[in-house]
Amino acid sequence: MTTDTNTRPESPSGAARRAPVVLRAVSAIERAGLVLAGSVLMAMTLLMVFETGMRYFVGAPLGWSFSFIQDYLLPGFFFLALAYTVRAGAHVTIDAVYQRCPAKVQTAMTLVARVLMLGFSVLLLWAGMLSTGHAWRAHDIPPPGGAELSIPTWTWHVLVPIGAALLTVRLLWDVFTGHRRGAGDETEGNA
Amino acid sequence: MSVLIVIVVMLTLLLIRVPVGFAIAIAGAFGLFVHGGLSDVLGVLQSAPAAAVSSYSLSPIPLFILMAQFVVASGVMDDLFRATQVWVGRIRGGAGIAAAGAGAMFAAVSGSSTAAAATLAHTSTTKMIDSGYSPRISTGLVAVVGTLAALVPPSIILVFYAVIAEESVGQVLVAGFLPGALVTLALVATLVVLIKINPSSAPAGQRHAWADKLRNLRSAGPVLLLFALVTGTVYFGVATPTEAAALGAVGGFALLAARKRANWATIKHAVTETISSSVMILMIILGAHILGYFITSTRVTPTVVSWVASLDVAPIVVVIILFLCYVILGFFLDQIAILALTVPVVLPLVTELGYDPIWFGVLIVLLAEIGLVSPPLGLNVFVVARTARRPTAEVFWGALPFVLAVVAVAALLIALPEIVLWLPETMASTE
Amino acid sequence: APPVPSVESGGVYTLTVADSYPDGHPFADAGASVLMDKASELSGGRIRFDYFPAEQMGDAADLPSLIRSGVVDLASVAPAYVPAELPLSGVADLPGLVEDSCTGSLAVAHLMSEDGLLYREDFEPKGLRPLVVGMIPDYEVLTGSRAVRVPSDLRGLQLRSSGGTIDRAVEGFGAAPVGMPATDMYEAISRGTVDGTVLGPVSAEPYHLEEVTGNATVGARLGSFTMTYSISDSVWDELPPDLRDVLRRAGEQATRSLCTALQEGNAEGRQTMRDAGVKLHRISGSERDAWDKATAPIHRRWAADMAEIDRSGKAALRELKDELRRAERDSHDD
Numbered sequence: 001m002t003t004d005t006n007t008r009p010e011s012p013s014g015a016a017r018r019a020p021v022v023l024r025a026v027s028a029i030e031r032a033g034l035v036l037a038g039s040v041l042m043a044m045t046l047l048m049v050f051e052t053g054m055r056y057f058v059g060a061p062l063g064w065s066f067s068f069i070q071d072y073l074l075p076g077f078f079f080l081a082l083a084y085t086v087r088a089g090a091h092v093t094i095d096a097v098y099q100r101c102p103a104k105v106q107t108a109m110t111l112v113a114r115v116l117m118l119g120f121s122v123l124l125l126w127a128g129m130l131s132t133g134h135a136w137r138a139h140d141i142p143p144p145g146g147a148e149l150s151i152p153t154w155t156w157h158v159l160v161p162i163g164a165a166l167l168t169v170r171l172l173w174d175v176f177t178g179h180r181r182g183a184g185d186e187t188e189g190n191a
Numbered sequence: 192m193s194v195l196i197v198i199v200v201m202l203t204l205l206l207i208r209v210p211v212g213f214a215i216a217i218a219g220a221f222g223l224f225v226h227g228g229l230s231d232v233l234g235v236l237q238s239a240p241a242a243a244v245s246s247y248s249l250s251p252i253p254l255f256i257l258m259a260q261f262v263v264a265s266g267v268m269d270d271l272f273r274a275t276q277v278w279v280g281r282i283r284g285g286a287g288i289a290a291a292g293a294g295a296m297f298a299a300v301s302g303s304s305t306a307a308a309a310t311l312a313h314t315s316t317t318k319m320i321d322s323g324y325s326p327r328i329s330t331g332l333v334a335v336v337g338t339l340a341a342l343v344p345p346s347i348i349l350v351f352y353a354v355i356a357e358e359s360v361g362q363v364l365v366a367g368f369l370p371g372a373l374v375t376l377a378l379v380a381t382l383v384v385l386i387k388i389n390p391s392s393a394p395a396g397q398r399h400a401w402a403d404k405l406r407n408l409r410s411a412g413p414v415l416l417l418f419a420l421v422t423g424t425v426y427f428g429v430a431t432p433t434e435a436a437a438l439g440a441v442g443g444f445a446l447l448a449a450r451k452r453a454n455w456a457t458i459k460h461a462v463t464e465t466i467s468s469s470v471m472i473l474m475i476i477l478g479a480h481i482l483g484y485f486i487t488s489t490r491v492t493p494t495v496v497s498w499v500a501s502l503d504v505a506p507i508v509v510v511i512i513l514f515l516c517y518v519i520l521g522f523f524l525d526q527i528a529i530l531a532l533t534v535p536v537v538l539p540l541v542t543e544l545g546y547d548p549i550w551f552g553v554l555i556v557l558l559a560e561i562g563l564v565s566p567p568l569g570l571n572v573f574v575v576a577r578t579a580r581r582p583t584a585e586v587f588w589g590a591l592p593f594v595l596a597v598v599a600v601a602a603l604l605i606a607l608p609e610i611v612l613w614l615p616e617t618m619a620s621t622e
Numbered sequence: 623a624p625p626v627p628s629v630e631s632g633g634v635y636t637l638t639v640a641d642s643y644p645d646g647h648p649f650a651d652a653g654a655s656v657l658m659d660k661a662s663e664l665s666g667g668r669i670r671f672d673y674f675p676a677e678q679m680g681d682a683a684d685l686p687s688l689i690r691s692g693v694v695d696l697a698s699v700a701p702a703y704v705p706a707e708l709p710l711s712g713v714a715d716l717p718g719l720v721e722d723s724c725t726g727s728l729a730v731a732h733l734m735s736e737d738g739l740l741y742r743e744d745f746e747p748k749g750l751r752p753l754v755v756g757m758i759p760d761y762e763v764l765t766g767s768r769a770v771r772v773p774s775d776l777r778g779l780q781l782r783s784s785g786g787t788i789d790r791a792v793e794g795f796g797a798a799p800v801g802m803p804a805t806d807m808y809e810a811i812s813r814g815t816v817d818g819t820v821l822g823p824v825s826a827e828p829y830h831l832e833e834v835t836g837n838a839t840v841g842a843r844l845g846s847f848t849m850t851y852s853i854s855d856s857v858w859d860e861l862p863p864d865l866r867d868v869l870r871r872a873g874e875q876a877t878r879s880l881c882t883a884l885q886e887g888n889a890e891g892r893q894t895m896r897d898a899g900v901k902l903h904r905i906s907g908s909e910r911d912a913w914d915k916a917t918a919p920i921h922r923r924w925a926a927d928m929a930e931i932d933r934s935g936k937a938a939l940r941e942l943k944d945e946l947r948r949a950e951r952d953s954h955d956d
């Protein structure tokens with residue numbers, strides 16, 4: 001087992017050379033997602049420390065932090081950074097068979113893997129749009145004064161399709177430019 | 192039958208190098224499609240992402256990772272290794288014991304076995320080899336010492352176990368403490384025995400003055416303080432596990448700042464690494480959630496449970512067979528994935544046989560960790576081999592005696608469950 | 623979304639049922655089981671059930687959306703877990719209203735039936751149709767060391783609370799609600815991370831709270847927990863009229879058996895606490911007046927909050943009170 005960071009592209013493929021603008025746009029969006037996810041992580045840390053202090057020293061906990069972390073911060077953290085982590089090869093893979101295959105087979109394996117991941121990503125996007133659409137049309141909103149902040153629920157439902165859309169674009173790029181492994185591409189700039 | 196097909200699909204996906212979390216998710220979606228059509232797939236995908244990721248109990252995971260990242264960036268590990276070396280330096284093999292000791296201390300602030308192995312490989316392995324240790328012993332020891340991070344609180348995998356087993360996160364975390372201490376002792380004992388058998392595998396010890404010892408003691412202070420801040424607050428009820436994890440992350444940052452390493456580049460690196468590891472773990476959890484719907488629909492769990500329960504064997508035999516399965520699974524699969532895929536199936540059986548779920552969790556984590564240092568797929572070994580620039584086979588062989596020590600500790604914990612359960616039980620007493 | 627396949631095959635209707643309660647919980651044993659047994663019996667086997675208890679098919683908060691998307695056909699749906707989706711139904715969980723589970727659940731069941739306000743406003747737009755209503759009345763304060771007699775004793779306490787309307791009651795009485803997973807509750811109370819919790823006595827035992835609780839109120843009426851077993855509206859439309867009638871009747875029977883079981887469960891929960899040495903304080907006389915006095919502003923505040931999201935909390939509260947009076951009268955006539 002290993003993460004796939006250690007396999008780097010040898011050279012950008014033809015399509016990658018032809019469409020640097022698209023590539024730059026895609027990576028810029030992914031980086032923005034990463035920066036947001038990092039901010040969310042910081043916010044979660046500080047919110048929890050503040051909450052602990054309020055509870056322990058002041059005796060007046062915020063009350064909404066539990067559901068806010070659950071509904072917004074954790075999913076925001078995950079979905080905003082998902083595309084970046086796929087691009088950066090942060091996901092653990094099992095390489096035992098792959099490494100023993102000839103280069104041609106490796107290319108085929110990577111293409112099939114990316115196409116399947118793309119299929120999953122598209123389904124996730126579709127499902128995410130369905131649930132967001134429902135929450136939007138139904139005007140679902142927690143009543144004020146409860147444990148949850150009174151913000152329409154589509155605002156957290158929408159994190160799923162946003163993350164899935166970013167991932168879909170990344171995988172489409174990988175599949176159609178014949179990116180060999182979709183692992184971290186240093187030419188795309190460091191995030 | 193359809194379960195078998197889906198398992199085969201999943202294994203195929205893993206072998207063509209689909210990342211673990213995605214492989215599980217895709218296999219699950221495929222199973223749901225076969226079972227209930229596209230509407231079931233989309234139905235599950237509408238609630239699974241929120242259900243899997245939006246779990247408050249999971250929030251300590253990224254926070255514990257962030258804490259460890261800050262601690263690593265602070266460079267305190269170098270000092271820790273040196274300090275322990277000064278204290279036990281007189282003994283032959285002192286540096287090895289120092290590596291185990293420093294590893295145990297690092298485990299007290301790091302939640303991930305592989306991350307700990309990587310850090311220790313950086314700080315101690317090369318130094319051990321340079322000072323005359325056999326590379327086999329130094330790399331093997333460090334690969335196994337990583338296991339401590341998964342036992343000694345904080346532990347990411349124990350948090351995850353608590354979440355899927357629906358046990359108290361705090362109690363499960365605290366339960367890992369004594370087993371972790373035992374593993375440390377067992378590793379040190381193994382090391383001493385190995386050096387006794389072959390004295391040339393380690394250099395002679397070196398005396399250090401008391402003034403030197405006392406000066407070096409200082410570096411352990413901040414790490415112990417951080418351990419107290421996290422595990423202590425949970426144990427004494429000052430904070431919930433999530434709050435403690437956040438305190439730990441801030442404490443880790445304070446350590447980084449105190450050592451004047453808190454610059455933009457290190458912070459960015461720590462945050463990016465935290466995001467990468469956490470998202471990978473959460474993706475595996477999401478995948479397992481999707482596959483879980485399919486497994487539930489097929490009703491394979493109650494079938495297996497009632498079949499095993501109907502076998503006419505002693506409960507302890509069943510449990511030991513299960514433990515063996517966990518060791519074998521560990522050879523091939525990611526630890527988080529193993530837990531996510533098996534605990535929902537196995538835990539009902541284990542509790543029905545009359546065993547404590549906290550005890551079971553600590554043991555399967557300990558046993559699945561063996562997979563991290565055993566062929567063919569041992570992530571800790573790969574990480575250590577890469578860092579120390581040694582062949583993987585050498586590290587695998589080097590790890591073997593230490594793995595046997597871990598197995599001995601596991602046997603002890605099976606014989607005396609009180610070792611695991613005593614501390615968490617003290618958390619639950621009425622004053 | 624793609625069409626959901628039919629539940630009918632060869633004249634037999636197979637419904638996938640899911641809930642969040644483990645085997646042995648009154649909701650499962652006296653609610654879901656009775657509903658399913660009665661319905662198969664009354665339909666002569668033309669309705670069958672594929673039952674997944676104990677969150678096997680998803681968390682309590684996900685079940686409504688799993689019904690909507692057709693993954694399950696019938697499931698436990700509790701407004702407290704989905705306040706954004708069923709806001710008005712939180713009325714049933716308000717403090718000071720219900721003392722007896724049967725009175726409470728029959729009154730609420732009326733409001734959730736075809737012409738009821740809660741059905742029209744909450745359930746129908748979500749494609750849900752309640753068949754069984756269950757209610758744990760008598761939420762009490764369970765504390766470690768601090769004894770609670772009157773509402774002012776709650777001031778400044780930190781209480782683990784399960785969210786929804788109960789949070790607002792805790793806050794209304796001057797305590798601070800703390801959100802945390804139910805599994806952390808035992809240890810949080812025993813270690814003093816929180817001062818206590820608020821729940822129905824029937825729920826104390828599964829978490830072994832009697833071991834860590836020193837004091838508990840009896841009759842504080844801090845609120846209730848209301849849940850339903852609801853069927854998907856589109857599945858309902860697919861059923862022939864006689865089978866709908868079967869489900870309706872089976873649901874009514876389950877509602878009655880469930881409320882009896884919950885009353886007993888609360889009594890047993892109190893007994894377990896008493897046996898474990900928990901000091902039970904019965905609210906009586908002038909103390910009761912103090913609780914009622916403290917409850918009125920919570921009701922007003924709730925109605926005002928509902929108005930803010932364009933829901934008529936005032937009407938819901940008035941209708942529930944009417945129904946409760948009627949249910950009480952009916953039970954005395956029996």
Ligand code: NA
Binds near residue numbers: 301302341344346
């Ligand atoms: Na640890």
Ligand code: NA
Binds near residue numbers: 521523564569
């Ligand atoms: Na392995």
